[in-house]
Amino acid sequence: MTTPLPWAVARETAWAAGYAARTPAVELPFGEAVGSALAAPLVAVSDLPAFPTSAVDGWAVAGEGPWRVEPAQFGGAVLAGQVPEALKPGQAVKIATGAQVPEGTEGIIRLEHTELEDGLVNGPAAREWREAGEEAAQGEELLAAGTPISAPVIGLAAAAGHATLPAHARPAVRVVVFGDELLTSGVSRDGRVRDSLGPMVPHMLTAAGAAAGPSIGPVEDTLEAHVAALREALADADLVCTTGGTMVGPVDHLHAALAEIGAEYVINTVAVRPGFPMLLARTEDGKFIAGLPGNPQSAVIAVVSLVAPLLAGLRGLPLPELGSVTLAEDVPGRGGFTHLALVDRAGHRLGHHGSAMLRGLANAAGFAVIGPDSAGAEGATVELATVPGA
């Protein structure tokens, strides 16, 4: 067996492999670009605002006051969405917030500060408008390449005149579930257990930025069936996540199946508990296979440790940042391995945290990261690895 890779190194290695293979940058509609990173700088297509825009409901005035109301000339008022005539000295016209300010305007009086008598308006006039180009000049860079495309970025892009964004598409992902003992309905019985990974993992991968199809399997525990299922999944996916069969048990065929299809290891086991038999491999044509251990919590740890960083890289994003949590109790280490320990927001360990269990995970804020050859002391602040989709 190869030497397990330190956990922090494994995260970075998975991310770097994804980043080097990131999906080609293409113009994507906003809904498909969100969650990726800008593949080119975002520039303003026009000045922002494109024209001087009233910031208030009021009266636009020119020259010395009091000012003469000119309803006829302006059709009653200057509203948003119109191009108004120029204002002459001595004139006043009602103007709405967001309306283009007439040329010649020297001030705007807020409605609530206006005195109106005998067709004349009076009050404090001020430059209550946003100048053209105040937020950005046409052609100006608004955001650098590499910026994560969030909801506010999409709002800014739309305001700046864009309909699409240059970004990296969601990688297509399929989950392949190995195991003769698995049931897809009913209750666990007669030595057989319900498949919990097939229904769960695609949601995590979607939350981590993938386009996940339905899971394939459970696949029969033979080498031929494993190879056939891998080939089927690879046909329409950039990344295949398998579950189970990562060890060397009598029916663990993943390693042999990888050899059979000519895949090479990027990572083969990670020094983390639970979850150490996880792996990442690459096919000759550059597709990825992530091997998630069969124990359900260990499979989730492999998603957190390898698959989420890989997906971030494939979408052109930086390595996902770890959060932090202050431990409310001592948490033991796991010797030379990193210990990923389920904790709640308050830093308490959760019960039911065995690697075969999901009960603790379903209540958790994430995994407290207890580094190798160390222990987590009550009151210490440590890194927190969160679960996509949790």
Ligand SMILES: Nc1nc2c(c(=O)[nH]1)N[C@H]1C(S)=C(S)[C@@H](COP(=O)(O)OP(=O)(O)OC[C@H]3O[C@@H](n4cnc5c(N)ncnc54)[C@H](O)[C@@H]3O)O[C@H]1N2
């Ligand atoms: N001799 C050793 N045996 C094991 C070791 C070891 O170091 N030496 N490590 C254990 C660890 S740690 C893990 S993790 C597992 C990894 O096993 P596999 O990836 O080969 O997974 P399986 O053997 O197929 O299954 C393990 C376990 O998980 C259940 N399982 C599998 N798939 C699902 C699913 N989709 N839904 C629910 N439960 C699932 C399966 O029934 C087994 O109970 O190896 C240990 N053994």
Ligand code: MOO
């Ligand atoms: O590493 Mo296993 O994944 O402890 O359950």
